[in-house]
Amino acid sequence: MESAPSATLRARVFEILTTTLPTGAIADRDDLLGFKVEGVSLPLIDYSRGIRNPAALEATLSVVSSADGPYSDEQIRPGIWRYDFRAGGAGGDNKKLIEAHRLGVPIILFRKLKPKVYQAIYPARVAHVDLDAGHVLVSLEELADIADHAPSAVERHWAEYVAKRRVHQPAFRGMVLRAYETQCTVCRFKHAELLDAAHITADSADAGDAVVTNGMAMCKIHHAAYDRNFLGVTPDYEIKINASLLAEVDGPMLKHGLQEMHDLRIQLPARRSEQPNRERLALRYSEFTAC
Template sequence: MRVLLGPLGDEGATILRIYAWNVTHGGGAARAPNEYRIQLTGEMPENVPGETTIVLGWSSTFRTFAGWDATVHGHRSSNSPSLQIREETLVSANSIGLAAALRNSDDVVVAFRAELLAVYCLNAEEIHSDTAAEIAELLNEIAASAHDVVEDTQPDPVTESRHKIARVVTTNFRAWDFGRRINLAYRGRCSVCTIQLALTEAAHIIPVAWPGSTDLTSNGLSLCRNHHRAYDANLLSITPGYVVEISALRGRSLRAASLEGGLDELMAFDGATLAVVPDAMADRPRPEFLNTGREARRWVG
């Protein structure tokens, strides 16, 4: 399958040549109990100049994708070659979203949740281009440290390629992992109005760009799309005591601009306590984060 990312005819567009098979155990008693694989049947992976070749496997058992280095496994000569991945790599990816392992052939296999498919495909060449052992270690470090404070570090010229992979994959993985944890902690409900309907989003309390921001669940709120926009627009805020506040100043500005439609409905939440908070105390919004978030946004009531 060929996928074009970008306008047709655009020289900057990315063309993906994707080959995909099912990940199965197979192979009978001779195969190790923890070894899974894809069987390359039909058309073999082909590396074409100007296109990015992707070799994928999908495991319905573990609900994860696996990706192999297309430059190593293109043009395989046997009639039905197979590419392996260990069960523990698939289990880890299912649990935390991303896992990598170094294969006996000294290339990296990456397992990841479906939500990270686009991230993998757009960065596959970089992921599989550097020293395999280092990349496997790097990807596992990213998955293990997803909750750490976000730091902006300058790239080491010697490891610029590695730094690019770290920056791109870390940013996207953390965004996915943060959203997943917030959704689970709040049971998919808006913390202000309780709506579900798959319309909630994860909002950072301390903005990502602000010093000291973190991807801890306690630095997040689950908000419906309207309340998320209101939160980011400084129309709505949450006090360290979990009280909802609606900005009277912003309300007056909206009325003066004849943009007050829905304002009365929003004002009904003014002074209310958050309707939904996580069951786990460690996941609940930290008062100090809520206070810093108000300072960062220069909240005016």
Template sequence: MVTLGLAHDLAFRELAFAWLAGKTAHGSRSLTRQEIEEFQGHSPEAPHRLLNQEGIWKPAALMATLSVTSGVATSRHNPYVDRVTKSGLVEYAFTDAPKKQHQNDGLRRAHVQGLPIIYFRAVRKSVYDAYFPVHVVGISEDRRVAFLDLTDTLGAHGRSDIGSVPPMGEIEVEYRGQVVRRRLHQRDFRSNVMFAYTSRCSVCSLGQTQLLDAAHILADSRGGLPEISNGLALCKIHHAAYDANIMGVDGDHRIHIREDILQEVGGPVLEHGFQRRHREMLRVVPENHRFSPNREHLAARFEEFQSAG
């Protein structure tokens, strides 16, 4: 197969990024492998699939690697489980398979030529968060790893347009590493909470993914862990109300609305969004009881609501 020139190669990557942006609702939802495979052939300009199996994927016609795919973090003996460095770069291991050394060469060329790639990070089996555009900013031949910079992809919706990262001092680099690790964990948390709550608000059942958040019951500062049982799927208005102690949820999953809001006179959003929700039970909770909101966490958080009222 004839290798495409640089202009055609970049045009294909831009097509892939634009398709992923729409498919993921700009990073607000994860994708199954089956959904990702819908890319190939959706238009005449999309002759290549976006990922192979776990590992490095370079279509023969492209100049460099198109994507890398991680394994699930809990998998044992998986060479493609990522590691985040102190400075916030993802270390991605080369393949050791003798017949796939051209895939390692593809990562080297992406580094030399500055070609952006896609990083599919597994959050569950065959379910991925897509990070793009990602740049290969370094190669360690001794350790046989590539260093991926996700900084440009970690905006509010998981991605941003292609751009460069300004140089940082030593302290700033360490801070950036903390930010990257935190945001990776936040996206994992969001993906798993959305899955458990079938992408619907637990209070009003709204099912528009872009309008949903994964809310922490107990904040990090109070020892809350990024676990599904410490999360609620909430639409943005109910998330804001929960954080502002306008709305509380007790340990029995019952919704409470602050007294002054109950007495306020307003329009349909106030009435249907809040006043009629008072003392209702959560409408959506995970079917798997292991993922149900932790009653002790809810009770502790509910005390905050009562104190604020």
């Protein structure tokens, strides 16, 4: 069992996180390094390592999984990541990582989405230690029991659902809203609480990747209109409104919220690499014109 001082500090970290950085949310590196508990600095990530072992805690606080890092960290199943030991076998930084497994304490998994941008996932657990292979399996807490065995069809379906809801959807929304500077691409509405990340290729499709170029930030009214083909976006980034809707006479929401958007251009992300993929837009627009 974790000692009382260590357990109390760990619990306080997670308590603060739930109000400042909800699980699945996106954070900048500087914010993670500047984290404080009762005014005392307690960085959530290490300055130069992928594992964070504060001296005041008996076991690891967080690990960073990065697709472009020096190790081969990867999501081996939905919601379950392999995290390679640092050099040194079962000693050094890895000692506290192994201890996190023995004690069964919650940790934070940070997914490095791009330089200096991370997604926080917690509570996670070190669900399995493989000393011979030199790695651990880090799992979403709900999936810890299936981390070290071949999952059944029911378990696999459940894991996919949990990972999508807690990991991939929040990351997709966070990265898309960042790219569009937290504003609707159609009407420039800026309140994050009422903004969505609209998929161009549906996330249920095989090609429905959760990447920024497959998304556009939209307020809820324009997202709903886009999904139902009342509103379309051409490969040249022009907004089109369904012809029957253009001819309809109704109140100010229809007139100003939809009809007046016809033939305008969407607001694009500043970075070209984050702008909507034109081929995806063309396929999606063909669905719109067919209606």
